[in-house]
Amino acid sequence: MNDLSDREEQPERPVEVDGTAYLFKALGKIIKVLREAAGLQQKELAARVHVGEDLVSSIERGVRTPQPDFLENADRALGAGGVLRAAIPEVREALKRARTRHPDWFRKFAEAEAQSVALHYYGVQAIPGLLQTEAYARAVFSHRRPVLDEQTIEKRVADRLARQAILDRWPAPTFSFVLEQALLERPTGGRAVHSVQLGRLLEVGRRRTVHLQVMPMDREEHPSLDSSFTLLRPKGRNEVAYTETYGHANIITDPEQVRIYSERYGIIRAQALTPHESLTLIEKMLGEP
Known part of the structure; x- marks a missing residue:
């Protein structure tokens, strides 16, 4: 795992434009046409391929990546005669490219994240990238300073959404998230964007493979007030920690340092609301009964 420990702080290379985003948008439109031709609602297709309705909607809009398993199952469910299966090799290649088109300083983390069995x-500071909606991600990148050009913003948004494919992988990795309550209160992107983002947290947090917790603002003690961090366990390797500050990525592999972050995370989870309490809080914020 030593190859992950090299800190990369070089400036990002010029934007590299490829057809990945267009491929996913085109596939989404094809799936929608096939579904409507079959006389199915999104929730009916979702039930037939054993995924959530939100995933079908996101794939049809081109903002989520259709995994090979999804294309295989959807092809059968829609009677597509191999049309969707034919795109699987291109989708696999696009997913592989997605891991290498991130900014240099972020690339090693993205690769480790995609290979992990526990995250x-x-x-x-912000909702983690794996949980962000398209509009929330665009707001985050649009308000970054120094200002990014529109092409870079769109590429960053597409790359961030492509990372979310890991949420639909099977067998699923172990996922847990602890979010400070302040993140749920801050209306990043405006009230409408914020409301949809909270809905996304509910959708992901209700999955059997995900534990989502909120650290309430009234906690008097806190073991990690300095910054966000991530713990990853790539398949067949030791756990690593990841921190990021102003574009400077740091993947930590030293066992003692990783132990410290793991210990902090354990205490944070113990002090946070339970997953059920956390989802109830988000529902209340959305005005759900």
């Missing part, structure tokens, strides 16, 4: 995120 634990503690969020302080």
Whole structure:
């Protein structure tokens, strides 16, 4: 795992444009046409391929990546005659490219994340990338300073959404998220964007493979007030920690340092609301009964 410990602080290379985003948008439109031709609602297709309705909607809009298993199952469910299966090799290649098109300083983390069997995120400044909606991610990148050009923003958004494919992988990795309550209160992108983002947290947090917790603002003690961090366990390797500050990525492999972050995370989870309490809080914020 030593190859992950090299800190990369070089400037990002010029934007590299490829057809990945267009491929996913085109596939989404094809799936929608096939579904409507079959006389199915999104929730009916979702039931037939054993995924959530939100995933079908996101794939049809081109903002989530259709995994090979999804294309295989959807092809049968829609009677597509191999049309969707034919795209699987291109999708696999696109997913492989997605791991290498991130900024240089972020690339090693993205690769480790995609290979992990356990992922634990503690969020302080913003909702973690794996949980962000398209609009929330665009707001985050649009307000970054120095200002990014529109092409770079769109590429960053597409890359961030492509990372979320790991949420739909099977067998699923172990996921846990602890979010500071302040993140749920801050209306990043405006009230409408914020409301949809909270809905996304509910959708992901209700999955059997995910534990989502909120650290309430009234806690008097806190073991990690300095910054966000992530704990990853890539398949067949030791656990690593990851921190990021102003574009400077740091993947930590030293066992003692990783132990410290793991210990902090354990205490944070113990002090946070339970997953059920956390989802109830988010539901109340959305005005759900």
